[in-house]
Amino acid sequence: MEYQIKAPSKLQASIQLPASKSISNRALILHALSYSAYDIVNLSDCDDTKVMVNALNSDGRDFDIKAAGTAMRFLTAFLSKIVGEWTITGTERMKNRPIKLLVDALNSLGARIEYIEKEGYPPLRIFGSALQGGEISLSGGISSQYISALLMVAPLMEKGLTIHLEGNIISRPYIQLTLQLMEQFGVKANWSGQTIKVLPQEYKPVPFTVESDWSAASYWYQMAALNKDAEIELLGLFKNSLQGDSAVAGLFTQLGITTSYTNKGVLLKKNGNRCTKFNHNFVNEPDLAQTFVVTCVLLNVHFRFSGLQSLKIKETDRIEALCNELRKLGYLIHVEGNSVMEWNGERCEPMDHPVINTYEDHRMAMAFAPVALALPQGICIADPEVVSKSYPNFWNDLLKAGFEIKD
Ligand SMILES: O=C(O)C1=C[C@@H](OP(=O)(O)O)[C@@H](O)[C@H](O)C1
Numbered sequence: 001m002e003y004q005i006k007a008p009s010k011l012q013a014s015i016q017l018p019a020s021k022s023i024s025n026r027a028l029i030l031h032a033l034s035y036s037a038y039d040i041v042n043l044s045d046c047d048d049t050k051v052m053v054n055a056l057n058s059d060g061r062d063f064d065i066k067a068a069g070t071a072m073r074f075l076t077a078f079l080s081k082i083v084g085e086w087t088i089t090g091t092e093r094m095k096n097r098p099i100k101l102l103v104d105a106l107n108s109l110g111a112r113i114e115y116i117e118k119e120g121y122p123p124l125r126i127f128g129s130a131l132q133g134g135e136i137s138l139s140g141g142i143s144s145q146y147i148s149a150l151l152m153v154a155p156l157m158e159k160g161l162t163i164h165l166e167g168n169i170i171s172r173p174y175i176q177l178t179l180q181l182m183e184q185f186g187v188k189a190n191w192s193g194q195t196i197k198v199l200p201q202e203y204k205p206v207p208f209t210v211e212s213d214w215s216a217a218s219y220w221y222q223m224a225a226l227n228k229d230a231e232i233e234l235l236g237l238f239k240n241s242l243q244g245d246s247a248v249a250g251l252f253t254q255l256g257i258t259t260s261y262t263n264k265g266v267l268l269k270k271n272g273n274r275c276t277k278f279n280h281n282f283v284n285e286p287d288l289a290q291t292f293v294v295t296c297v298l299l300n301v302h303f304r305f306s307g308l309q310s311l312k313i314k315e316t317d318r319i320e321a322l323c324n325e326l327r328k329l330g331y332l333i334h335v336e337g338n339s340v341m342e343w344n345g346e347r348c349e350p351m352d353h354p355v356i357n358t359y360e361d362h363r364m365a366m367a368f369a370p371v372a373l374a375l376p377q378g379i380c381i382a383d384p385e386v387v388s389k390s391y392p393n394f395w396n397d398l399l400k401a402g403f404e405i406k407d
C-alpha cells in the first residue's frame, strides 16, 4: 500500500498524542514485578506495547515481540528470573538487532540463555531461575535498553546489582527514565559517575498514569516548522517530562517554533527566527534525528548532526534510509564514519514522482509525511501502516489536521 498525502494551506489542529511507548513498556514490567492490581492509566495502544501486554498476560512459553526493541530486551531480563523455559523471537529485522551484551551480562549474573539461531541475536531460549546478581562491567555505547532491562530486575537479584558502564554512554535519558520509574514503584538506585548500584529491594504497587509521547510530538513540531501558518495544540505533554525527547521543544526554537505550556499540554507557534546552520549531538535523543534531518533540508538549514552511532541498529539502518530517500527529493547528505550526518546545501536532480520507502520503520513514515507541506504535489509514502509501531493514530490525526490522504 502507498499513501498520497497533500497538505492543507493553514495548519490548525488540536491533537491527542499517543501515550509514550517507552514509559508504557517500563510501567508494564514494573507493574508485573510489583504484583500490582492497579490499572495502568493511558497505556499506549501501539504495536510495541501490545506485544508486551500479550507476553505478560500469556499462559504460553513462546513469545513473539515482532519489531519491539524494548520488549525484546526488557522481557529477556524479566523472563530470566521467572522459573521456567521460555523462547522469545521477533521479526527478521529483530533477528539482526544485537543482544549479546545483555545475554552475556545476564548469564554472568546466574541466568541461562541460549541462542536458537545466530550467536549474539534473537531468537533466544531462556531458562529462568533466581538470579544471584553481583557486579558487572558493560559497554554503555551500544544500546541503553540493555542497561534498563538489567536495572529493572536488579532489585530482585539475591545480591542486587552493580553495573560499571564502560566508555561513552548513549541514550542516557532512557536510563534515567528507568531509574525514575523504578523509584515511583518504590525502588532506589544510586548512579554515580559510570557506576549504577541497586541493592536488593521489593517493588511496591502504585497507581500509574502514562504521559503522552514526546517523540511523537516531534512530527507536529516538524509540520509547524514547515508550514507558513501553523497553530498546533498537543495534548497530554508536560514541561517536567520524564522523557529525554522533551528536548525537542528547546531544539525547535532554532527552527522557528516556540512552545508554551498550558494545563492540557503544549501550544506550538511560529516565531519566524531560524538558524542558518544547526549543529547538534543526538546521542541523548536518537529517535529525534530523522525529524531534524528531514526538516532541516526542507528549510534549507545546513546541519552537522553527530552522536548518531545507534541509528544503524534500530528498526532499519536509519542513516542509510535517510540518505536514500532524501536523494529522491534532491538532497545529498554527507555521512562521516558511523555517527555523523552533515549537509551544506548539496543538491541533485529530484525525482518527478518520488515514493518514499519506509524500511519497516515507523519514524521513516512519520518524518517524511510532513514533506507534503513543502511540495505542491504532496508526497507518496510506501507501507504507511508501519506507524502503528508507536503511533497507530498518526494518519487519522493528519486527516484531522486537514491533510488529504489517498491510497
Ligand atoms: O529505552 C527505551 O525506551 C528506548 C531507548 C532508545 O534505544 P537505544 O538505547 O538502543 O538507543 C530509543 O532509541 C528507543 O526508541 C527507546
Ligand SMILES: C=C(OP(=O)(O)O)C(=O)O
Binding pocket: 067, 068, 069, 070, 071, 287, 314, 315, 363, 390
Ligand atoms: C528505536 C526505536 O524502538 P526500539 O529500539 O524499541 O525498537 C524507536 O522507536 O525509534
